[in-house]
Structure formats: structure tokens, C-alpha cells
Amino acid sequence: MSGAGFLIPPRSLIVSCQALEGEPLHGGDAMVKMARAAVQSGAAGIRCNGASDIRAIREAVDVPVIGLIKRTMPGSDVFITPTAEEIGRIAEAGADIVALDVTDREGRLEQAQALIALARSRGLLVMADVSTLEEGLAAARMGADLVGTTLAGYTPYSRQLPGPDLRLVEELAAEVTVPIIAEGRIWTPEEAAAALACGAHAVVVGSAITRPQRIAARFAAALASGASAQGRAAGVDSSDADTFAGSVSFVKAADENGKPEADAAQAAGAGTGLPEAMDENGKPEADAAPAAGAVQPQERGAS
Numbered sequence: 001m002s003g004a005g006f007l008i009p010p011r012s013l014i015v016s017c018q019a020l021e022g023e024p025l026h027g028g029d030a031m032v033k034m035a036r037a038a039v040q041s042g043a044a045g046i047r048c049n050g051a052s053d054i055r056a057i058r059e060a061v062d063v064p065v066i067g068l069i070k071r072t073m074p075g076s077d078v079f080i081t082p083t084a085e086e087i088g089r090i091a092e093a094g095a096d097i098v099a100l101d102v103t104d105r106e107g108r109l110e111q112a113q114a115l116i117a118l119a120r121s122r123g124l125l126v127m128a129d130v131s132t133l134e135e136g137l138a139a140a141r142m143g144a145d146l147v148g149t150t151l152a153g154y155t156p157y158s159r160q161l162p163g164p165d166l167r168l169v170e171e172l173a174a175e176v177t178v179p180i181i182a183e184g185r186i187w188t189p190e191e192a193a194a195a196l197a198c199g200a201h202a203v204v205v206g207s208a209i210t211r212p213q214r215i216a217a218r219f220a221a222a223l224a225s226g227a228s229a230q231g232r233a234a235g236v237d238s239s240d241a242d243t244f245a246g247s248v249s250f251v252k253a254a255d256e257n258g259k260p261e262a263d264a265a266q267a268a269g270a271g272t273g274l275p276e277a278m279d280e281n282g283k284p285e286a287d288a289a290p291a292a293g294a295v296q297p298q299e300r301g302a303s
């Protein structure tokens, strides 16, 4: 296993603590507190944006920090650590790993080799944020330490899905030699487990844990529109049921292609904190006795 594979333990949760300008939690120490809470609850890594948050979170927690700097540049769609300048600032801020856009647009794949070399020279490991299998293969060939599905659905040519791209996780895990990190639109513990069953080394969860405005919006929308009778009975709204069913059916397909059945059953949510698994106080079991590294049951929503 690569250095990054050891730094980020297998099957671990990485929590993305990011609040962009204009979001309610932007500024101050909100993301530091989010990071502390995440680590207290079992997160084995933190992903964060911006030199000041990276520096403050690096000082506050003792788990690996994946740093990125989002920067929009005129005429470009590349925004995750776009240039050498951001890599330098991320290194100075004390991150262990830098997250870089390694997508096949605007000549980015040609620049990536030099950016990866620069990151190495600054003592950083590299997480390549990709959107397709081909980009993941290219990133690994160029020496990335980790490949993340971060940008799946965020490039015009990648699969556009409402939930996580578990098929991409599986394709990358089958063909790419470095650890795969599942990231993007993971809203429930069941989806996180499904990503592991598809071969992910670790899972990044962001909005479902650290963007309260999105979490609250899902509840408000469900109340405003009224849940279906089936959704009320199951404790989920109908869009939850649809997305969850999608994850399950994909994992079942993966199982037919050789995934261990136990993994597939676990990924499908068997006995994993669904509404029927309550303790005597009516709390979800996982809430009553969280496993090390486990996340609390979360509702699902659009990211």
C-alpha cells in the first residue's frame, strides 16, 4: 500500500469541513469546530478548503489533513487547487495531502504531472480529484497517491447522478493501483458502506455532516411537499427511497460480478441503523452506541 494508504487507514471516514464565502458557516472557527466534532466521532481524516482553515484545523486535530484551495479563474472551470501558487500555500499551511483537480479539460492532464511533482517537492502527498475512470488511470500513472471520485458529475462529460457514482468507485478500484477515495453526494451511512463494498479505500462525506443549511433545507422541503404514505411509514421521503434503492440495486449487480455477498448485504443497509433498528429510547441503535469511525444515521438530500 502507498504512503497515503497507510496515512489514511482502510475503511475510514474522512469528513470534508468546508464553508465557502456566502455560506452561513463561512469564517471564524466554525470549520475548526466541525473538524473537532468529526474527529471526536471517529473521522480518520479531514478535508478542508483555504489556507486559514487548513492551518487552524491542522493545529486542532491529530488526523491527516487533506487541503485544497478553491479558486475560480476567468474562462476556466477548474477550481480545486488550480495552480502552483495554491499548492505552495497549502504546503505552508501544514496539510499532509493536497487535493488537485486532475480532469481531462483545458489541458489539465498535461499540467498535472508538473503540479504533482511540485507537491511532492513540498512534502505533500497528492489526492487526484477525478470524474472518470480514464482520469483516474492517468492520475495514478502520473504518481498521484490517492484517487478520489470528487468531480464525478461535475464535469460535463462525466455521469450525472443525483447520488454517489458507485459504479465509478468500482471501476477505479478494479483498474487503478492506488487507493480509491469515494467522494461526492454521499448522504447516508448506507451509501458510505456501499462505497467500501465497491472497493473504496476510504470515504469522504461533506455536506451531509457539515453543511447544516443543506441538511435543514431537506427537512423543510420534505415538510412543505408532504412525504408519501410509504415514505412516512418507512421514516424516509420518497426521493430517499428512490436513491437508496438505486444504491442497493447497484451493489447487488456488483455482487453478481464477484463482490463478497456479506459486503453487499452490509452495503445494502441490512441492520445498519434504518428506522426499525431503535434502542429502547427510540433512538437509532447506531446513535445509542456509535462504532469507532462510524457516522451517525443521516438523512439524504441533494448536494
Ligand SMILES: CC(=O)N[C@H](C=O)[C@@H](O)[C@H](O)[C@H](O)COP(=O)(O)O
Residues within 6 Å of the ligand: 016, 018, 068, 150, 151, 154, 183, 184, 185, 186, 204, 205, 206, 207, 208, 303
Ligand atoms: C464538487 C466540489 O466542489 N466538491 C468539493 C470538494 O472539495 C466540496 O464542495 C464537497 O463538499 C466535497 O467534495 C464533499 O462532497 P459532498 O459535500 O457532496 O459530500
